[in-house]
Amino acid sequence: MQVHFISDLHLTADRPALTVVLERYLTGSARTAAHVYILGDLFEYWTGDDDTEDPLNHHVADLLAALARTGTQLHFMPGNRDFLLGREFAARAGLEILQEPTLIDLDGQAVLLCHGDAECTDDLAYQAFRSQVRSPAYQAQFLAQPLAARKQFIAGVRMKSEQAKAGKQAEIMDVNAAAIAELLRQNGYPRLIHGHTHRPALHIHEVDGHSCERWVLSDWREDSRGAHGEVLIWEDGRLNRLPLD
Template sequence: MSILFISDLHLDEARPHIVDLYTKLLGGGAREADALYILGDLFESWVGDDDDSALTARVAQATRALRDSGVPVYFMHGNRDFLLGEDYAVRAGMTLLPDPTLIKIAGERVLLMHGDTLCTDDIEYQKFRTLVRDPDWQRQFLAKPLAERRAFATHARGESRKHTAMAKPEIMDVNPAAVAAAMRAHGVRRMIHGHTHRPATHRFDLDGHSVERIVLGDWYEQDSVLRLT
């Protein structure tokens, strides 16, 4: 058994070498896996399933090829690609997952999350998240012309970079109480998430039990894959 987990690839036409690393993984090592889980932010931004860029077409083709080879691909929305819908998921051969999702690995319950909902100290981001996850907001946004949506995404990325640069480092990470609450609510001893770009394995005591939180790495400079065997 071999299950792969990745997140925070932030695929973008401006970084073609990262796109190459993703397609290389899907055409190579991932073919030997039992499943691939993408836990959010596969793309740097997503403005709608009608995006006709060469990037979205290439990613869909490579991902679909992996699924067609017999390896199921599961996708969970991130904070950058939360608008990715069923139409594109079908094109790419991906199964959409809610955030959070519980799976079983060798009989053990494992909690999967993107991770942004755990960063409860970042009040401004949580307000923004609530706004853009509202179904009415999303319908109105997706009804706009594609060019207007792309311009909005460019502006939003700029504002995000400003917020990250100005915010205190500690509020950009998960809140320990939020982590504990999520693990208790789902009755798990292992959690896997991305978002923070701080890859690590955290082991700690929770209610008398030894538990584990695995944080996936980003793909800004290189690939980063968690393989559970």
């Protein structure tokens, strides 16, 4: 049995080559998976499920739904860019929306899944913003606004976010070791898989006498080599990375 994990695709009409990589994956190697877990930031931003005029949203939903019809089970955990993605889009795409964190069983081994931004606790300004926008009251108020107003607001937030990141030390935007330790402790010292930080690596955390693996997923990006991504694959009791282009 194969189980696949991806995150941080940041799909947008401005970077169509990334959608091509996704299409090749979903019509190719993803069809060998019993489960595909998307751990946040599938999209660069999400203004609401009622944004039905965006061709990218339709295309991605169709691609995911086609994979789901083959029998692969699809799971989505909201990220910091697409936490407003809801039941309507999930139904169109054949996705199960997961709570964060979610504990799963892989061949008898406990694996904890999260996006990863909640554990970046050194970034106090971001955590305050996250707490505000994740509240149900804030989201209901935001989604009640006209779609055009929401898009304009999100464009402004994205610009401010890029400016803020430019002035922050890289360590602040990574996960906090104590926060990771507490997350592992609360969930019985499992293996952890997350995205968000764009720092793919395997870390070993020693927590209360337990040795716990932390796998960080790769972001998908365009660079001098073109557009490419990566999937983390569980098979035969092991995790391995598969590059995509």
